[in-house]
Amino acid sequence: MALPDWSTIHALKPASLKQLFDKDPARLAALSLDVAGIHFDWSKTHLTGEAVQAFAALAESMGLAAKRDALFAGEAINVTEGRAVEHTAERGEGSPDSVARARGFQARMRALIDAIEAEALGPVRHILHIGIGGSALGPELLVDALGRDADRYDVAVVSNVDGAALEEALDRFDPQATLIAIASKTFTTTETLLNAESALAWLSGNGVEDPYGRVVALTAAPDKAVEWGIDETRVLPFAESVGGRYSLWSSIGFPAALALGWDAFEEMLEGAAEMDRHFRLTPLARNAPALAAFADLYYTQALGCETRATFAYDERLRLLPSYLQQLEMESNGKRVTADGEPVTWPTAPITWGGVGTDAQHAVFQLLHQGTRLVPVEFVGVIEPGHAQGDLHHRQLLLNMFAQGAALMAGKEHQDLARAYPGDRPSSTLLLSDLDPRTLGALLAFYEQRTFVNAVLLGINPFDQFGVELGKEMARAAEHGGDFDASTTDLIQRAFG
Numbered sequence: 001m002a003l004p005d006w007s008t009i010h011a012l013k014p015a016s017l018k019q020l021f022d023k024d025p026a027r028l029a030a031l032s033l034d035v036a037g038i039h040f041d042w043s044k045t046h047l048t049g050e051a052v053q054a055f056a057a058l059a060e061s062m063g064l065a066a067k068r069d070a071l072f073a074g075e076a077i078n079v080t081e082g083r084a085v086e087h088t089a090e091r092g093e094g095s096p097d098s099v100a101r102a103r104g105f106q107a108r109m110r111a112l113i114d115a116i117e118a119e120a121l122g123p124v125r126h127i128l129h130i131g132i133g134g135s136a137l138g139p140e141l142l143v144d145a146l147g148r149d150a151d152r153y154d155v156a157v158v159s160n161v162d163g164a165a166l167e168e169a170l171d172r173f174d175p176q177a178t179l180i181a182i183a184s185k186t187f188t189t190t191e192t193l194l195n196a197e198s199a200l201a202w203l204s205g206n207g208v209e210d211p212y213g214r215v216v217a218l219t220a221a222p223d224k225a226v227e228w229g230i231d232e233t234r235v236l237p238f239a240e241s242v243g244g245r246y247s248l249w250s251s252i253g254f255p256a257a258l259a260l261g262w263d264a265f266e267e268m269l270e271g272a273a274e275m276d277r278h279f280r281l282t283p284l285a286r287n288a289p290a291l292a293a294f295a296d297l298y299y300t301q302a303l304g305c306e307t308r309a310t311f312a313y314d315e316r317l318r319l320l321p322s323y324l325q326q327l328e329m330e331s332n333g334k335r336v337t338a339d340g341e342p343v344t345w346p347t348a349p350i351t352w353g354g355v356g357t358d359a360q361h362a363v364f365q366l367l368h369q370g371t372r373l374v375p376v377e378f379v380g381v382i383e384p385g386h387a388q389g390d391l392h393h394r395q396l397l398l399n400m401f402a403q404g405a406a407l408m409a410g411k412e413h414q415d416l417a418r419a420y421p422g423d424r425p426s427s428t429l430l431l432s433d434l435d436p437r438t439l440g441a442l443l444a445f446y447e448q449r450t451f452v453n454a455v456l457l458g459i460n461p462f463d464q465f466g467v468e469l470g471k472e473m474a475r476a477a478e479h480g481g482d483f484d485a486s487t488t489d490l491i492q493r494a495f496g
């Protein structure tokens with residue numbers, strides 16, 4: 001397999017952002033574009049025409065076009081696990097067989113949702129969605145972002161094995177009107193299964209006659225769900241080839257489809273498909289996921305940036321940074337190439353972020369004056385998500401724009417403590433509205449950007465072996481495993 005040659009990227013010596021703007025009046029037009037209701041602006045990054053060309057050449061040498069085709073064709077591009085990667089088939093973009101299979105599973109999900117709405121499972125007001133990682137972060141983001149005015153169901157997503165998380169949900173739910181959705185691709189995740197057992201005990205302890213009759217499973221391992229006690233008619237399967245952190249488009253999105261309505265769920269899939277088509281068919285110099293990945297790689301490879309931060313200037317997107325953390329860090333936090341050779345270049349930076357304007361009053365000091373360079377991404381929405389009057393939204397968005405401008409412009413001062421170096425990069429994503437279609441496109445954009453990053457880094461973004469050792473040792477600890485002195489002491493202190 002080809003290895004990335006970073007020499008042309010390392011040799012790029014772009015001028016300061018201010019000079020780049022001064023020199024090239026067409027810069028904004030060249031580095032901004034509109035796709036699927038999202039305006040993207042990379043003009044305040046150090047990307048230049050020359051840099052984009054260098055990255056396009058690198059993409060060619062790493063076989064990006066062929067790998068992109070292989071992704072959409074359902075080839076086994078997850079090489080370490082020998083399987084296809086087919087989350088795009090969930091939104092209609094994939095091999096005909098995989099799209100047909102996904103449609104079949106969706107029809108099944110829709111039929112169950114219709115039955116729930118018709119109260120075939122008894123009265124349902126509360127949805128307790130139990131899952132962790134990719135089985136929680138995506139659906140929770142969807143419901144939090146789009147479900148604020150939806151009053152048909154009250155949804156709680158419980159992921160942590162800490163009983164306090166489950167208790168918080170149970171305290172506000174009526175057991176007689178609660179439906180439990182157990183979301184687990186593998187149906188083996190210990191945290192999820194323990195939370196599920198406790199939730200079932202809560203139902204029976206509160207007089208629900210047939211607690212298992214109130215449970216739905218969302219899984220790629222339907223046999224295991226049935227073995228666990230869930231009737232086959234309430235098991236909503238999805239394909240093994242849909243990765244956990246890419247699974248919100250499948251039956252894992254069930255609480256969103258139920259709370260927001262089936263039409264909204266379908267619109268979200270359509271928005272994602274629009275972004276997929278853009279990614280598949282647009283030359284790299286005008287391709288949103290590719291340009292975003294080029295900027296990411298410029299900062300990690302050429303300038304040694306170790307983190308990148310996303311700030312959502314919209315309360316409805318407050319869960320976006322944690323969703324992105326799993327997507328990017330679990331996908332691209334790797335130390336070997338897809339062939340298993342050690343990499344000698346940095347892979348994924350640490351993804352972090354928060355919500356504007358809150359973050360401005362907490363962490364932006366470091367962004368403006370710290371010694372580390374952090375590429376920042378701002379995400380805002382033109383249509384407000386509330387009825388509190390224009391002043392709020394105007395201030396919110398103007399703050400976001402001002403932060404990008406301030407990071408770039410900097411400010412001289414004879415007292416260095418009061419000076420801002422400036423020339424600090426940011427990109428901006430401005431959504432016309434936060435509707436299902438645009439959110440679908442946004443999340444597909446992030447997925448495809450992660451994919452482009454991985455291809456150029458020469459790594460496999462679709463496995464996650466790094467999470468296994470800790471799980472193994474936690475299991476060993478249950479049986480009094482043989483640990484180092486510090487760990488043994490800590491276990492002893494906690495449990496005697």
Ligand code: F6P
Nearest residue numbers: 133134135184185186189244467
């Ligand atoms: O441990 C990491 C992980 O496997 C993630 O990749 C996944 O999203 C999460 O755990 C939950 O797994 P499952 O859906 O199989 O319960």
